[in-house]
Amino acid sequence: MDMQEMDNAPRSPTRRYWRKLWSDVRKDWDLYIALIPGVAFLLLFKYTPMYGVVIAFQDFNIFNGISDSPWVGLDHFARLFQSSKFAQVFWNTLIISVLKIVLLFPLPILLAILMNELTKMWFKRPVQTIIYMPHFLSWVIVSGLFIDLLSINGGLVNRMIEWFGGEPIKFFLDNSVFRWLLVGTAGWKEAGWGTIVYLAALSSIDPQLYEAAKMDGANKFRQIWHITLPGLVPVILLMFILRLGHMLEAGTEQILVMYNPVVYNVSDVIGTYVYRTGLGEQNYSFSAAVGLFESVVGFILIMSGNYISRRALNRGIW
Numbered sequence: 001m002d003m004q005e006m007d008n009a010p011r012s013p014t015r016r017y018w019r020k021l022w023s024d025v026r027k028d029w030d031l032y033i034a035l036i037p038g039v040a041f042l043l044l045f046k047y048t049p050m051y052g053v054v055i056a057f058q059d060f061n062i063f064n065g066i067s068d069s070p071w072v073g074l075d076h077f078a079r080l081f082q083s084s085k086f087a088q089v090f091w092n093t094l095i096i097s098v099l100k101i102v103l104l105f106p107l108p109i110l111l112a113i114l115m116n117e118l119t120k121m122w123f124k125r126p127v128q129t130i131i132y133m134p135h136f137l138s139w140v141i142v143s144g145l146f147i148d149l150l151s152i153n154g155g156l157v158n159r160m161i162e163w164f165g166g167e168p169i170k171f172f173l174d175n176s177v178f179r180w181l182l183v184g185t186a187g188w189k190e191a192g193w194g195t196i197v198y199l200a201a202l203s204s205i206d207p208q209l210y211e212a213a214k215m216d217g218a219n220k221f222r223q224i225w226h227i228t229l230p231g232l233v234p235v236i237l238l239m240f241i242l243r244l245g246h247m248l249e250a251g252t253e254q255i256l257v258m259y260n261p262v263v264y265n266v267s268d269v270i271g272t273y274v275y276r277t278g279l280g281e282q283n284y285s286f287s288a289a290v291g292l293f294e295s296v297v298g299f300i301l302i303m304s305g306n307y308i309s310r311r312a313l314n315r316g317i318w
Contacts, residue, residue, distance in 0.1 A: 128192075
């Protein structure tokens with residue numbers, strides 16, 4: 001085969017891929033340079049620590065290190081699934097996560113639709129700022145704020161309840177109330193911030209669709225139902241599938257600063273359990289096994305959610 005025939009011969013898919021990639025890099029080299037910090041961050045803080053997962057299969061000793069700690073195989077996972085304490089913790093995690101998904105996931109969508117209907121910018125901008133602000137407060141501050149408001153001794157809310165003739169409610173000490181308190185405070189803090197993605201999606205909907213609907217006699221409710229919500233479906237699916245991957249987190253940081261031993265039975269979740277067993281009892285291998293279990297379940301939920309979405313709605317993340 002001469003040189004001309006070799007040049008005209010079909011190239012392998014791998015070779016074509018690398019040639020196209022190199023062509024793209026030369027064309028948009030400045031964008032690829034801007035990508036370097038993000039990739040470095042992922043490699044350094046997301047992928048490199050994965051090596052530490054091996055301690056879930058060891059009897060890890062902090063003085064011996066990972067390389068010299070003895071291997072115990074799946075012993076920690078067996079202990080995990082045989083523990084009655086973990087069964088309660090897992091159940092609490094599911095309940096709190098499901099409550100937050102059912103009650104809080106639709107809230108940013110509703111707020112975004114309402115915000116989109118506001119036409120007076122002098123009113124819309126201050127409202128956006130007000131509902132965004134709680135997101136930037138740490139859970140320590142939010143916890144202190146609600147402890148002052150809901151305290152049984154002089155809290156504003158309990159004062160109002162007593163003023164109307166009711167009995168004070170022990171919001172932070174009552175097992176039947178504390179889960180709802182977690183859901184309510186999480187909604188107050190994050191619902192406004194969650195509207196950003198949906199407002200961006202709403203801005204991409206063609207305004208001419210609304211004009212056509214008005215000419216056909218559609219009221220606001222029908223415009224929202226037939227134009228706004230269908231335009232949000234791809235983003236809603238994306239956010240819901242991603243939310244499934246974090247289902248077993250259940251707001252660990254929030255619960256750590258708000259719960260107490262009185263409400264452990266209804267509020268102790270996987271994250272707080274790992275925190276106590278890992279740092280409190282210095283049982284690093286067992287806490288790593290619990291964390292790995294949580295990650296695997298999150299991965300399965302994301303894959304399952306995307307598969308179901310693909311089969312039912314022909315839409316998904318990939």
